[in-house]
Amino acid sequence: MDKKSVYRTNIIGAGEVGTARSVDMNKKVIHTTNSLFWDTKGSDVLGATALPLYGAFVSEEKCQLFGDVSGKKMLEIGCGSGQSLQYLGERKASELWGMDISENQIEKTRQHLTASGLSAKLICSPMEEKCGIPENYFDFVYSIYAIGWTTDLEGTFCQIASYLKKDGAFIFSWSHPIHKCVVAENNMLVFKKCYFDESWYSVSLDESTLTLSDRKLSTYVNALSKAGFVIEQMIEQSDDEIMQSRDDNSDFAKKAKMLPVTFVIKARKL
Numbered sequence: 001m002d003k004k005s006v007y008r009t010n011i012i013g014a015g016e017v018g019t020a021r022s023v024d025m026n027k028k029v030i031h032t033t034n035s036l037f038w039d040t041k042g043s044d045v046l047g048a049t050a051l052p053l054y055g056a057f058v059s060e061e062k063c064q065l066f067g068d069v070s071g072k073k074m075l076e077i078g079c080g081s082g083q084s085l086q087y088l089g090e091r092k093a094s095e096l097w098g099m100d101i102s103e104n105q106i107e108k109t110r111q112h113l114t115a116s117g118l119s120a121k122l123i124c125s126p127m128e129e130k131c132g133i134p135e136n137y138f139d140f141v142y143s144i145y146a147i148g149w150t151t152d153l154e155g156t157f158c159q160i161a162s163y164l165k166k167d168g169a170f171i172f173s174w175s176h177p178i179h180k181c182v183v184a185e186n187n188m189l190v191f192k193k194c195y196f197d198e199s200w201y202s203v204s205l206d207e208s209t210l211t212l213s214d215r216k217l218s219t220y221v222n223a224l225s226k227a228g229f230v231i232e233q234m235i236e237q238s239d240d241e242i243m244q245s246r247d248d249n250s251d252f253a254k255k256a257k258m259l260p261v262t263f264v265i266k267a268r269k270l
């Protein structure tokens with residue numbers, strides 16, 4: 001066996017998937033691999049996570065991180081299905097912009113918004129790179145379960161800071177790193193992966209491949225600070241009302257009662 005093809009616990013979305021293989025961080029290869037996944041499989045395999053939900057058990061309706069968005073200029077990083085842009089467009093945001101590495105996801109967003117009688121400026125690009133998005137322009141930049149795909153967290157946060165007006169807000173959600181380490185097994189939660197391990201790995205999903213790394217919370221916090229953001233609010237709590245209303249008895253729901261499966265951060269550009 002290739003010495004890098006060692007088994008390691010790997011959680012994507014709600015549960016454990018496949019055997020992860022350690023890989024080197026090569027931005028070009030990772031972008032090719034991941035954009036192929038999102039072009040061909042994407043949300044058909046992983047499902048969409050979109051506003052008002054920040055994750056399975058956290059909602060904007062309860063948290064009110066955006067507040068009143070009427071007249072505000074919005075940019076979504078990793079716009080995927082377009083459902084979050086629709087949510088904000090229907091709340092009278094004045095401009096909708098979206099960017100995504102996948103042509104197919106951009107097309108999905110376009111079709112979804114058109115069907116809802118909305119339109120957006122859409123750009124196909126990796127979030128790590130400059131791509132013609134205006135600077136000092138947006139009231140809000142946000143991202144729902146897409147930021148973690150970046151190969152360069154600090155660089156991406158610096159790009160995002162450049163798009164925001166002074167005092168503009170950046171709101172994003174991602175899988176909580178504790179959730180990525182803990183597996184439900186025989187009615188117990190078992191810590192199976194080292195929280196500090198941020199190495200890159202590939203995993204096969206539905207005959208396609210994804211490459212990513214799991215970062216510590218401090219990595220996100222420190223990268224935000226370096227990019228000139230101050231954190232205003234962080235949410236880790238699973239919402240009891242959402243859990244009760246779903247009558248969900250899955251391992252994922254049981255896990256969400258015991259530990260954070262999603263984190264959301266609202267940060268402000270100084």
Ligand SMILES: C[S@@+](CC[C@H](N)C(=O)[O-])C[C@H]1O[C@@H](n2cnc3c(N)ncnc32)[C@H](O)[C@@H]1O
Binds near residue numbers: 046127146
């Ligand atoms: C989990 S989906 C986002 C879900 C989205 N909130 C929705 O409602 O569909 C992640 C998105 O990030 C995009 N993505 C992955 N890597 C990216 C990168 N480096 N730059 C920009 N977008 C990326 C994918 O194409 C995908 O559309």
